[in-house]
Amino acid sequence: MLERVMVLVTRDSTGGRLLAEREYAWGRRERALTQAMRTAEPLRAQLELAGCGPVLPDGATGSAAGGEADGVAGWEQRERILLDAVELARTRAILLDDWRDRIPTADEELKHELVGYADVIAATCIGVSTKKLLSGLDFDFAIVDEAGQIALPDLLVPLVRARRAVLVGDHKQLPPYLDNDVAQWAQGLVPGTDLSAAAVAETQDIVGRSEFERLFERIGAEHGVTLTTQRRMPATVATFISRAFYGGVLATDHPGTGPDPLFTSPLAFIDTSDRPPPQRSETRAGANGGISNRLEADLIAALLARYAGHHRDWAVIVPYREQVQLLRRTLIRRLGGPGAVEDNVGTVDAFQGNERDLIVYGFTRSNRDGTVGFLSELRRLNVAMTRTRQQLVLVGDLDTLGRSRDDGFRDLVGELRATLSTVGDLRGSREIETWLHGAAGSTR
Structure with a gap:
C-alpha cells in the first residue's frame, strides 16, 4: 500500500518536488x-590527552567505573580547555589584525x-652610505x-666601514670619471702661501688617477x-695586448677559434685609407657637436648584415x-628592428x-692632419680590444691614425700595423666591400 502511495505522490508534480527536497535535505x-x-x-583528541578519558561520539566518557564526581571534573576540565582555545584564537585574531595594519611599513622593517x-x-660604493637599509x-x-x-672620495665610503678590504681592478683600462669643473680646478692649482708645490702635485694626482x-x-x-x-x-x-699594455707578462689559456668565412686571423683590420678623403673623412655635427663617420658606419652595417650570422653574440664599440647614434640607425635599417x-x-x-664573441671597433677619426682627439687615451682602446672572445x-x-700627433698613440698604431702584417689580417675597405656584395669591383 505504501509503495502505491509513493508512486502516486511521485507522479504528482508538487508531491515529486517535495520528495526531492526531502531527499536533498536528508x-x-x-x-x-x-x-x-x-x-x-x-x-x-585534545580532551583525551588532557586526561578526560576517551570521548565517545555521543559525548559520554568511556570510563565505566567513573562516578558522578569524575564526570563533573571531566567536563570542567573540558570547559577550561575550550575557554583557553577561544582565548588563544582571540589573541591570534588581534595579532593578525595588527599585522595587517602594519603591512604598508613592515616591508622596509x-x-x-x-x-x-x-x-x-x-x-x-656610494650606496653603502646612502641606502637606508645599510645605515649603521x-x-x-x-x-x-x-x-x-x-x-678616491667614492672609494673611501666602503673602506671606512670595513675592517679589511681587497681592491680588484685594472688601472690599464678605464680611469675614473672626472667632472670638467673638478678637472679645471685641479689644473688651476699653483704653489703659493697655502699650498706647496708638493701639495699641488699630490692633489692633482689624487684627482687625475684612481687610488x-x-x-x-x-x-x-x-x-x-x-x-x-x-x-x-x-x-x-x-x-x-700583453706587449702593448702589460709589459709582455700576460699569458693565454684559450681553446682557439674555428674557421672564419672572411678573416684569416682573430685580429683583423679594415683600412679605409684606400678611399679618397671626401669619402672616408669624419664629419662634425655643429661647432661643438659630436664626430661621426658615414663610410665606417655603412661598412660596419654591411659587414654585420652578412657576417653576424657566424658570430651571433656581437657588439660594435665606437x-x-x-657615431653610436648613426650606427644604430644604419644597423636598424640593415638588420630589421631595434631589438x-x-x-x-x-x-x-x-x-x-x-664580453662578446665578435667585437667590431670603429675608430671614427679620419682627417688630413692626424687629429685623433681622446683616442690618445690608450686605456680606452685596451678596453675595446679586450672585450672579444x-x-x-x-x-x-690607418693613414690618419698612423700620423697622430700624440706620440704614444702613434707608436701603438705602428706596433699594431706590424702585428697585423705578421699574424693578423689587414684588408682594404674596397676588398671587404667586394666580398660583402659578392661581385668583383663593387664600390660604395
Whole structure:
C-alpha cells in the first residue's frame, strides 16, 4: 500500500518536488553530521590527552567505573580547555589584525632585519652610505670591484666601514670619471702661501688617477696579486695586448677559434685609407657637436648584415656618441628592428666589463692632419680590444691614425700595423666591400 502511495505522490508534480527536497535535505544533514564529526576529532583528541578519558561520539566518557564526581571534573576540565582555545584564537585574531595594519611599513622593517643578518651584501660604493637599509652597518670584509675606475672620495665610503678590504681592478683600462669643473680646478692649482708645490702635485694626482692605481705603485708586491693568465681572448689578440699594455707578462689559456668565412686571423683590420678623403673623412655635427663617420658606419652595417650570422653574440664599440647614434640607425635599417641593435652598439664606457664573441671597433677619426682627439687615451682602446672572445675587427683610417700627433698613440698604431702584417689580417675597405656584395669591383 505504501509503495502505491509513493508512486502516486511521485507522479504528482508538487508531491515529486517535495520528495526531492526531502531527499536533498536528508543528504545535507548526513553531510553536515559527517563534517561535524571530522571537525570534532582534533578536539576529542585534545580532551583525551588532557586526561578526560576517551570521548565517545555521543559525548559520554568511556570510563565505566567513573562516578558522578569524575564526570563533573571531566567536563570542567573540558570547559577550561575550550575557554583557553577561544582565548588563544582571540589573541591570534588581534595579532593578525595588527599585522595587517602594519603591512604598508613592515616591508622596509623586514628588509632591514634581513640585511642585518646577511652574510654577503652587494652595493655600489656610494650606496653603502646612502641606502637606508645599510645605515649603521659595519663590515668584516669589503671587496671593491672595478677599483681602477673609482675616484678616491667614492672609494673611501666602503673602506671606512670595513675592517679589511681587497681592491680588484685594472688601472690599464678605464680611469675614473672626472667632472670638467673638478678637472679645471685641479689644473688651476699653483704653489703659493697655502699650498706647496708638493701639495699641488699630490692633489692633482689624487684627482687625475684612481687610488687603486696610486696604491698599486707603492703598496708592495707582498700586498698585491697580478693576473698573469687570461682566458677570454684568442692568443693572437692577447699577445698584442700583453706587449702593448702589460709589459709582455700576460699569458693565454684559450681553446682557439674555428674557421672564419672572411678573416684569416682573430685580429683583423679594415683600412679605409684606400678611399679618397671626401669619402672616408669624419664629419662634425655643429661647432661643438659630436664626430661621426658615414663610410665606417655603412661598412660596419654591411659587414654585420652578412657576417653576424657566424658570430651571433656581437657588439660594435665606437668612441663617439654621435657615431653610436648613426650606427644604430644604419644597423636598424640593415638588420630589421631595434631589438637586435640597441644593446649591441655603444661607447667604450658602456662595454667595460662586458664580453662578446665578435667585437667590431670603429675608430671614427679620419682627417688630413692626424687629429685623433681622446683616442690618445690608450686605456680606452685596451678596453675595446679586450672585450672579444673569438674575433676582433678594427675599422679605421690607418693613414690618419698612423700620423697622430700624440706620440704614444702613434707608436701603438705602428706596433699594431706590424702585428697585423705578421699574424693578423689587414684588408682594404674596397676588398671587404667586394666580398660583402659578392661581385668583383663593387664600390660604395
